[in-house]
Amino acid sequence: MSLSMRDPVIPGTSMAYHPFLPHRAPDFAMSAVLGHQPPFFPALTLPPNGAAALSLPGALAKPIMDQLVGAAETGIPFSSLGPQTHLRPLKTMEPEEEVEDDPKVHLEAKELWDQFHKRGTEMVITKSGRRMFPPFKVRCSGLDKKAKYILLMDIIAADDCRYKFHNSRWMVAGKADPEMPKRMYIHPDSPATGEQWMSKVVTFHKLKLTNNISDKHGFTLAFPSDQATWQGNYSFGTQTILNSMHKYQPRFHIVRANDILKLPYSTFRTYLFPETEFIAVTAYQNDKITQLKIDNNPFAKGFRDTGNGRREKRKQLTLQSMRVFDDRHKKENGTSDESSSEQAAFNCFAQSSSPAVSTVGTSNLKDLCPSEGESDAEADSKEEHGPEACDAAKISTTTSEDPCRDKGSPAVKAHLFAAEPGGRPRDSGRLDKASPDSRHSPATISSSTRGLGAEERRSPGRESAATSKAAEEARALPGKEAFAPLTVQTDPAAAHLGQGPLPGLGFAPGLAGQQFFNGHPLFLHPGQFAMGGAFSSMAAGMGPLLATVSGASTGVSGLDSTAMASAAAAQGLSGASATLPFHLQQHVLASQGLAMSPFGSLFPYPYTYMAAAAAASSAAASSSVHRHPFLNLNTMRPRLRYSPYSIPMPVPDSSGLLTTALPSMAAAAAAAGPLDGKAAALAASPASVAVDSGSELNSRSSTLSSSSVSLSPKLCPEKEAATSELQNIQRLVSGLEAKPDRSRSASP
DNA sequence: TCTCTCACTTC
DNA sequence: TGAAGTGAGAG
Numbered sequence: 173m174s175l176s177m178r179d180p181v182i183p184g185t186s187m188a189y190h191p192f193l194p195h196r197a198p199d200f201a202m203s204a205v206l207g208h209q210p211p212f213f214p215a216l217t218l219p220p221n222g223a224a225a226l227s228l229p230g231a232l233a234k235p236i237m238d239q240l241v242g243a244a245e246t247g248i249p250f251s252s253l254g255p256q257t258h259l260r261p262l263k264t265m266e267p268e269e270e271v272e273d274d275p276k277v278h279l280e281a282k283e284l285w286d287q288f289h290k291r292g293t294e295m296v297i298t299k300s301g302r303r304m305f306p307p308f309k310v311r312c313s314g315l316d317k318k319a320k321y322i323l324l325m326d327i328i329a330a331d332d333c334r335y336k337f338h339n340s341r342w343m344v345a346g347k348a349d350p351e352m353p354k355r356m357y358i359h360p361d362s363p364a365t366g367e368q369w370m371s372k373v374v375t376f377h378k379l380k381l382t383n384n385i386s387d388k389h390g391f392t393l394a395f396p397s398d399q400a401t402w403q404g405n406y407s408f409g410t411q412t413i414l415n416s417m418h419k420y421q422p423r424f425h426i427v428r429a430n431d432i433l434k435l436p437y438s439t440f441r442t443y444l445f446p447e448t449e450f451i452a453v454t455a456y457q458n459d460k461i462t463q464l465k466i467d468n469n470p471f472a473k474g475f476r477d478t479g480n481g482r483r484e485k486r487k488q489l490t491l492q493s494m495r496v497f498d499d500r501h502k503k504e505n506g507t508s509d510e511s512s513s514e515q516a517a518f519n520c521f522a523q524s525s526s527p528a529v530s531t532v533g534t535s536n537l538k539d540l541c542p543s544e545g546e547s548d549a550e551a552d553s554k555e556e557h558g559p560e561a562c563d564a565a566k567i568s569t570t571t572s573e574d575p576c577r578d579k580g581s582p583a584v585k586a587h588l589f590a591a592e593p594g595g596r597p598r599d600s601g602r603l604d605k606a607s608p609d610s611r612h613s614p615a616t617i618s619s620s621t622r623g624l625g626a627e628e629r630r631s632p633g634r635e636s637a638a639t640s641k642a643a644e645e646a647r648a649l650p651g652k653e654a655f656a657p658l659t660v661q662t663d664p665a666a667a668h669l670g671q672g673p674l675p676g677l678g679f680a681p682g683l684a685g686q687q688f689f690n691g692h693p694l695f696l697h698p699g700q701f702a703m704g705g706a707f708s709s710m711a712a713g714m715g716p717l718l719a720t721v722s723g724a725s726t727g728v729s730g731l732d733s734t735a736m737a738s739a740a741a742a743q744g745l746s747g748a749s750a751t752l753p754f755h756l757q758q759h760v761l762a763s764q765g766l767a768m769s770p771f772g773s774l775f776p777y778p779y780t781y782m783a784a785a786a787a788a789s790s791a792a793a794s795s796s797v798h799r800h801p802f803l804n805l806n807t808m809r810p811r812l813r814y815s816p817y818s819i820p821m822p823v824p825d826s827s828g829l830l831t832t833a834l835p836s837m838a839a840a841a842a843a844a845g846p847l848d849g850k851a852a853a854l855a856a857s858p859a860s861v862a863v864d865s866g867s868e869l870n871s872r873s874s875t876l877s878s879s880s881v882s883l884s885p886k887l888c889p890e891k892e893a894a895t896s897e898l899q900n901i902q903r904l905v906s907g908l909e910a911k912p913d914r915s916r917s918a919s920p
Numbered sequence: 921t922c923t924c925t926c927a928c929t930t931c
Numbered sequence: 932t933g934a935a936g937t938g939a940g941a942g
Contacts, residue, residue, distance in 0.1 A: 302936080302937090303937095305936095455939095456939095465937080465938075466937085466938070469936085469937065469938090470936090470937090471935085471936045471937040472936085472937045472938060473937085474938080475938055475939075
């Protein structure tokens with residue numbers, strides 16, 4: 173049960189790798205940083221007695237409470253709400269019996285993701301929340317058919333940088349803004365048996381991305397820091413709050429548990445797919461991405477060339493206007509020049525839009541990155557041919573000079589979208605090639621816990637590639653490794669934890685033998701937990717607890733944990749005495765997209781956030797390493813298991829931690845200098861190749877420029893003016909035509 | 921940059 | 932039928 177014994181503990185380690193823990197100090201200090209206290213990130217107060225407390229944002233809490241309390245008040249046992257009827261005291265809860273399984277995860281629609289990734293995937297975030305496109309879908313295998321699993325997804329910052337789309341490419345624009353509270357999205361079907369999960373594609377399309385810091389679609393749970401094995405803030409919700417112009421990396425987690433309450437000691441496996449990395453935006457920056465979205469998202473059909481959509485109509489109008497202009501122009505200047513210029517204009521469009529565009533971009537891109545130098549069309553073509561064809565796109569590490577990286581270390585930092593202009597070593601492709609390790613890339617992962625599968629698959633192409641730059645690239649290796657599927661096992665029962673490649677990872681000794689709920693109530697923080705479908709289950713799991721608090725919490729968003737605790741105490745529902753209705757989870761889950769309604773489908777997970785934990789995490793956060801703990805781990809050990817819920821302990825020295833847990837990474841970091849975890853970030857973010865997006869734009873503009881240049885000499889002032897006007901129109905048109913064409917060329 | 925509305929789409 | 936998901940475009 174306890175995490176500990178088998179898992180060598182490295183102070184702070186568990187926290188660093190805890191999936192639900194904030195990755196950097198700002199998370200905890202956000203209120204201070206932002207000058208206000210987000211409703212979902214309430215100040216945490218640890219009850220003196222460790223009594224359980226629960227609080228939820230009013231809007232979110234009430235429905236949950238009503239549901240739970242309602243059941244209780246009507247005399248309906250929580251157990252009746254779900255298949256698992258028996259209620260057990262928390263004290264007696266035992267971790268799910270260890271089941272031998274070897275989960276492998278395959279990212280669905282990888283080709284599509286790759287197309288976006290190459291160009292620097294952008295995800296629009298809005299106040300009300302927008303879905304991700306492409307949708308995050310995975311197929312699981314290797315699960316124990318009989319065992320139950322809870323599948324979750326979350327999105328973490330890929331690095332500490334803020335980006336800007338400049339000159340048709342993504343560039344680092346400074347340090348990242350304070351990170352938003354992290355929320356975990358629990359798949360609404362959770363928990364379900366391995367057989368059920370493996371029988372279908374697991375999709376997280378209902379998860380929404382928002383930039384609304386006041387978003388209420390979440391809730392937070394807190395656990396006493398002194399005893400719970402889980403410490404730290406845990407938020408759930410259907411919407412994930414992100415910062416615009418920041419890069420993110422979605423993560424997928426498989427937890428073998430038949431109910432949420434067992435999460436604290438359940439095996440936790442985390443998978444990263446580099447190609448799903450993206451930059452959050454409030455408005456699309458890269459036309460190419462926009463076009464890809466239009467071409468592939470059913471809801472955007474109205475903007476496609478074909479059909480009678482608005483786009484087509486506008487295009488026609490524009491063309492018509494251009495013709496009118498042209499006719500007039502001819503009448504006024506009537507010569508063959510115009511025709512030639514017009515021709516040029518169209519040529520420009522053609523270039524920008526299709527293969528030509530690619531070509532243009534190519535020149536720019538080539539300078540940037542050898543592997544990326546290829547035209548989009550070429551790149552696409554490669555992708556189609558297989559991973560070997562264009563690994564760079566999938567996993568890349570740039571050496572670059574971007575601030576983030578520089579700061580971090582010499583170690584290569586993976587820069588996803590940064591396509592540096594000219595001549596920079598871009599490389600992701602090279603790195604991959606240079607290092608065999610890259611094979612571990614999660615991207616390839618069909619991710620097995622062992623992370624071998626991917627490696628094996630990819631190795632062919634990459635291995636051959638060692639080059640003179642190998643040494644340089646070698647530094648980047650850690651990052652590459654980071655892509656390996658990360659597996660973390662919190663399960664105390666798991667004997668192998670200590671045996672893994674990362675012996676250093678473990679839980680705090682003090683935690684050993686501890687039971688998550690050992691007589692300790694959970695603390696819910698109103699703002700912190702936002703749950704989605706999963707949430708429902710969570711709520712279910714929290715059932716008793718929630719019910720207890722509910723009365724007090726209703727409309728409580730303002731209550732602090734202490735207050736909540738008091739309320740709970742008043743109701744006589746202490747964590748110790750509380751029983752948990754696991755069934756609610758199922759109940760809720762079953763209705764996953766249904767009943768959850770009020771809160772979306774939220775699942776009840778035990779989340780804990782401890783004041784102490786916060787402090788600890790803050791301390792730990794000081795090290796950038798924490799920011800991408802998982803990535804780091806991945807880098808180091810594909811098959812590492814860690815306990816997501818382990819107690820967050822202040823990490824004395826993150827570097828130390830790294831050293832222990834991640835030798836290579838630590839070494840790299842050390843070499844680089846100040847340890848800021850960048851290396852991890854790098855590892856996490858495969859450099860993307862997306863060169864083309866920028867190049868593409870550039871190419872288009874350059875094309876136009878050249879056309880105008882050619883015309884200018886021949887034209888008199890009047891003609892120039894006319895030409896200029898014409899060009900303006902052409903530009904407008906190009907915007908319409910180029911996209912379609914490009915998309916066509918881009919899409920198979 | 922961001923927010924909002926719009927016309928259009930899917931489900 | 933209508934709720935909800937799209938990018939465009941104006942502000």
